[in-house]
Amino acid sequence: MKLILTADVPNLGAPGDIVEVKDGYGRNYLLPRSMAIVATRGAEKQVAAIQRAQRARQIRDLGHAKEVAGQLGGLSVTVKAKAAGDSGRLFGSVTAADVVDAVRAAGGPALDRRSVDVPGQIKTVGTHQVTVRLHPEVTTDLDVAVVGA
Incomplete structure (x- = not known):
């Protein structure tokens, strides 16, 4: 087909x-x-x-992708979840769009939400690792701290 x-x-x-x-x-x-x-x-x-x-x-070329990866490497990203229970479990989950908004709020580059791979669902408070695909040859891992509001 x-x-x-x-x-x-x-x-x-x-x-x-x-x-x-x-x-x-x-x-x-x-x-x-x-x-x-x-x-x-x-x-x-x-x-x-x-x-x-x-x-x-699209990110323009390989050099630009490496530059954006460098910017993401030195960035501390915090996502504020709407609510969390006493055990640290969220009432909902953190999505790729939430991560993109948090990167932008932390002063990072504008990313496309489709380039952010959230492993499974982030449903707990703490530090989680997400993968960002910037270019077919460039991927970077980003640590995201999730805090309850």
Whole structure:
């Protein structure tokens, strides 16, 4: 099955890439989650729009990605959770968008929430490690301190 990716899919491709996948993977996973569209002649215009939007959000090159990774390395990020119980368990969880907002509030660079990988769900108070994918060749780990309000 020939598909055009609309989202970044690990180990498959980036938005705008035309990929060939097995029918079941495309029909049961990629299409229902809006991660891809079926490749047709009319979809070429959509590919161009997707790639323009990606270039606007993307970190420009490898050197820029390393510079942003250096900025993130010296940053102390604190996320204030809405509420926590006596045992330190949160009433809710910390999402990638919360981490991006905390990085921006700490004076860090503007990140795309899709580039932040939160392992599972952060549901406890304390220090947690998240991975930030800045470039296909550059990833960095970021320590996030979660405190209850």
